[in-house]
Amino acid sequence: MLQKLFDSGFWLAILFFIEPFSAMFALLIYVATYVHHKITIRTLFAPVVGFCAPLLIYYAYCLWLNEVRVFTNLFVFKQFHKISFYAENNFYWLVISILFLTTIGFILKTPKALSVNNTFKKNWLIVTFQLLISFFFVLLIPEKTGVEILFLIFPASIVVANGLEIIKSDFIKNIVFYVLLASTVFAVLL
Known part of the structure; x- marks a missing residue:
């Protein structure tokens, strides 16, 4: 250790x-x-x-x-710059999608994760804390290029995957998956 x-x-x-x-x-x-x-x-x-x-x-x-x-x-830490970089470029929809899906996944999974007392609860707390640190990192980084979103995608993907796990209907899961796939292809083509 x-x-x-x-x-x-x-x-x-x-x-x-x-x-x-x-x-x-x-x-x-x-x-x-x-x-x-x-x-x-x-x-x-x-x-x-x-x-x-x-x-x-x-x-x-x-x-x-x-x-x-x-x-x-x-x-020497530089001053934090405005976050309008994400609104000015094609990152707007990406950031909105990540935040929306992460919030939904977090709301769906957190009550169940905190109700049990095992290692998953501990790991869920760590992932939650990593998500918060990543969010502040993306906001505070002085020179925004879009690459810093990768720091946010890892914990967000864990939260979203665990949130989708709660949904019982395979039809709804497939719709969410295909919408994400289509939006990714659409974003790449633009």
Whole structure:
């Protein structure tokens, strides 16, 4: 478990080099540790050590090249820009669809998921928290290109799939599936 926590911190640092706002996903590591009742001193520090290892190596590299400014710029967070990017481009319907289907799936599955006391309840809480962090990540990222929606699609797809699982009628499930498929093809053609 300590190796997995170290790895999560390590890969989060690699993602931090690409997009510094991704550091907010560190909360997810600690929420998962808390939800699974695995909090010890070692489990609290393993992700920190994993996160610091690539940072130290990158700092040494920047110091060697006399480019410490490049390293320190990682910790300068730019102001958040307006979210009108999604309304101006073809992402409008995609974002609306994701939010609508996720909300419906969340409303359908959450009461059933929270009524039982097993590992699914714990994992549902973690997915919910990941969905919230991803939503704020998409809102706060300064340079919106549309790629950041991928961070939102993973937890949203889990919520939507679990919400569709609640629906008993195969006819309704097939209609939802075909509407999603047709809208994807339509969006690609535009």
